[in-house]
Amino acid sequence: MYKSEQLAQHLKRLIENGSWSAHTKLPSLREQAEISGFSLMTVMNAYQDLEAQGLIYSKEKSGYFIAEHLKAQMPHSTTIVSLNPKIEINSLVFKYLKSIQSKDILPFGSAFPDHHLLTPTKLLQMVSQKARDQKSYDQTTNLPPGNLALRKIIAQRYAMQGISTDADDIVITSGGLDALNLSLQALTQPGDYILLQQTTFYGAWQAAERLGLKVITLPEHPTFGFDLQAFEQVIQHYPIKVCWFMLNAQNPIGFTVSDDIKYKIAKRLHEHQIHLIEDDVYEELFYGMNKPLSMKYFDRSNLVLHCSSFSKTLGAGFRVGWVYAGKYSEKIQHLQLMSTISANALIQNALVEFVSSHHYEKHLRQLRRRLEKNKKRFTQYLKQHLGQCCEIYSFPSGYFLWIRLPLHIDSLELYQQLITQNIGIAPSPLFNVSDSNQHYIRLNCSFEWNPSIQTGLDTLIHYILNLQSQS
Known part of the structure; x- marks a missing residue:
């Protein structure tokens, strides 16, 4: 040490x-x-x-x-463990994503970092060089489980974190969401019970609806982020087949669960032989010197399928993900060949060269510093102007802020008003299907400060204060 x-x-x-x-x-x-x-x-x-x-x-x-103290930074848990037998969120998510697609929309609701911070020049040069080589388009060597050289590099990165890995354990996918969906499909049948965090990435809700799964949800713990006691109660009383958790830079709230709690989760999973799909797409966007451990680090029973992606560090144009699938590698490949088939061959080949060089780590260090700086400025500005009526939850990783609005302000109504002003935000109904706790918004604060950003924030502040004054 x-x-x-x-x-x-x-x-x-x-x-x-x-x-x-x-x-x-x-x-x-x-x-x-x-x-x-x-x-x-x-x-x-x-x-x-x-x-x-x-x-x-x-x-x-x-x-x-x-x-x-951290307790003051976490939303208070007001909802107990709940059963959600019928999920209907796909229509809302579809309409929302369509509404923020225009280039005229200020993308505070986007799930991706500011594109100006991504796609480093050196990577684009490598793509350009590969594009002139016909062998870079050879799809046969990039079919499932994916480019062998890329899988070896990813396996080496796991090994650097103390996780014993072989390239055959890795399956390359068309992004992180593809890895998550394939993993859930490989582990479940319609009617199975799965366990989600109560407020979580909408892709998990969409997958549950599509596959006909029954969902149990865990409330967030006001101090630790993850409610271990509620987790233990659920797995004792329900036949949980699979858990889908995000424990590092959790989307949308932003907290990172401690290593001690991760160890205890892994221990309970082993005792009850429950699988975990770990959504860890923000794993590289930590602040400070120490990268948080993944749940895969604590997995001694091969029950964790770890999913991640390059899209949050290199941009949506490099939508290449992977799953540490272990013994489920072959089954996931079968499913992949019936759906997305494989990730782009040219991009896989370019990533081999870029990620294996020092340029990738240099880019990650610069990206983390700029995200931390931008997030701090957003946080300070919003606390200065909204601190009297809103709670701003800011955690030391990633690029999202989670904002608690006054109780009488509906986040969906606020989103609908702001979209008419060409400002996008992400309202809490996208992340929580219950009728309560719908007075939160997620804000993307990865953007460099400029007059347009400040004007957009000022408009957001004006609308919130105006709705507050109407109470």
């Missing part, structure tokens, strides 16, 4: 046990170096790590301060 990690863990324990109250000023970098005996650089790295975790915050020319 690095010295900065040791110091960060020590300070984290002091924060979590209440030794320091919220907004208490920490010792300066120089003072902390004298107290701890570590170098200034080590102390600075530790403070930056704690800031990335949301435990402390910095003020220009003033130093570092203790942040509000």
